[in-house]
Amino acid sequence: MxxxxxxxxxxxxxxxxxxxxxxxxxxxxxxxxxxxxxxxxxxxxxxxxxxxxxxxxxxxxxxxxxxxxxxxxxxxxxxxxxxxxxxxxxxxxxxxxxxxxxxxxxEIDGWSPMGDGWQPPFDTDLAARRELGFQLVAGAAMLGRVDWRGRGLQGFGRPEGFHERQVDRWLGFLAKYQVRELPGLHEAADWLRRNRPERYTPGIMHGDYQFANVMFGHGAPGRLAAIVDWEMTTVGDPLLDLAWALLGYEGEEPAADGFYLDMTGMPKRGELLAHYEKLSGLSTENIDYYLVLANWKLGIMLEKTYAASLRQGSAVDPQVAAAMGPMVPALMQTAARLAGTATGA
The missing domain is CATH 3.30.200.20 (Phosphorylase Kinase; domain 1)
Incomplete structure (x- = not known):
């Protein structure tokens, strides 16, 4: 009921x-x-x-x-x-x-990996699962190349000064609810300020683009059926969606653990970058910046959920709260580590 x-x-x-x-x-x-x-x-x-x-x-x-x-x-x-x-x-x-x-x-005839993980045959067929990685990246490319002006989305976002606003804007949000020290927060923020892109190609960006927010068609071969949950969508830098889709990676390889899906069998990061470039026409040469920003920004977003879980009478799922506890510091430390090893550090 x-x-x-x-x-x-x-x-x-x-x-x-x-x-x-x-x-x-x-x-x-x-x-x-x-x-x-x-x-x-x-x-x-x-x-x-x-x-x-x-x-x-x-x-x-x-x-x-x-x-x-x-x-x-x-x-x-x-x-x-x-x-x-x-x-x-x-x-x-x-x-x-x-x-x-x-x-x-x-209604979309499809399935979400956030239900019970990979649906058959993708739960056991690693070659089929590999294609889902390419499909995810293809969705980001298709969204980013839409002619947003021709589609009447002027004023939907503020692409001018997008990167100049990111650090101060998100630090301002965090200041409203931060409940603990987050090592790496300011180191990554300082690096982002120094290394923001001088120019970029504006496009539609989902803002939370990952396996959790897409649906796939049933059965192999893998097919992206729908992108869902548009709450954070704006006109900004589409390359940030690509970085968001790569959060399950440690360098060239998919993460061995600590991610919400089993990434075994996924393509190498370089393969996904090449696929995105081919479909979008955009260069991924500066992907280090976007990976730092994606980890850092996601940590700030999830800290809000963690802070809310500490309030008396919180409606936040206890399992979600328990996951946020270590996840947010890990994201911040990853952002700082990537910043320290990236070109231009």
Whole structure:
């Protein structure tokens, strides 16, 4: 049973009728897929046509409402591109239909590695699993090469001065919730300031691009079915998404342990960089900078979850909190170590 009040199926059905959505005239049946204070997902069955509704949770604040409107704008802009995503079916950014902004998207026939790890045959067939690494990197390349200006995303982000803002912006966020010393934090921050790119090619960046935020098609060969969870997407530097996708690596080799997936069989890092360059047309020569920034930034983001877990009455999953304890310092130390060994250190 769910504590979330289900949207009015009658109002939703009438709205969907006006948009030409599948199942014309049928009353939608809604089932909660996942829910939190920020966002709720419902599966819609309408005359045998499955769809998914995404809307803010009952305690979402104004920033979350604006965030969902940004998602609507982005997913609409991706329509017709080669970026794998759940296609937009209908949207109400004003919230006039259900009292909250929402959008309805196609249901993806696929699986997420965040369920129970690698699905067959990728759990045992290492050659098939290897292809998933190339597919992940291909998704980042496809997203980054979208003509964001031509798709009407002017003002969606602030690409001018993107790298100049990163360090001070994220240190400012961390100062609001930091609860412990994080060795390596300032060493990596100083290096990032000194080594930021002088120029870059702006593009759409997901902001949290990794195996946790994609879905794959069933069966071999590996196929990226959809990129999901667009909360952090902006127009910035797409190479940061590539670095995020490489967080499971130690140099050229996939991590032997300490990552949330078994990376055995994945391509070498150099192979993935070459694949990304071929598809994106961008140089990865300065990948060291992006790897330092990715580790450092992710550590700051996850420290917020760890800090929240320490509050009395916290709703953070205890297992998640336990994982964040050692993970954040490890990310900071990795960022500082990479900075110390990188070209230009």
């Amino acid at each position: 769910s504590d979330f009040p289900a949207p009015d199926p009658g109002a939703l059905g009438r709205f969907l009728d006006t948009t030409g959505a599948p199942g014309d005239g049928e009353l939608p049946v809604l089932t909660v897929l996942s829910g939190g204070s920020q966002n709720v997902l419902y599966r819609i069955d309408r005359g045998g046509h499955p769809m998914v509704l995404r809307m803010p949770g009952p305690r979402a604040d104004a920033a979350r409402l604006d965030g969902l409107r940004r998602e609507i704008r982005l997913v609409r802009a991706l329509s017709g591109t080669d970026v794998p995503h759940a296609a937009l079916i209908a949207a109400d950014p004003d919230g006039t239909v259900l009292g909250q902004p929402f959008y309805v998207m196609a």
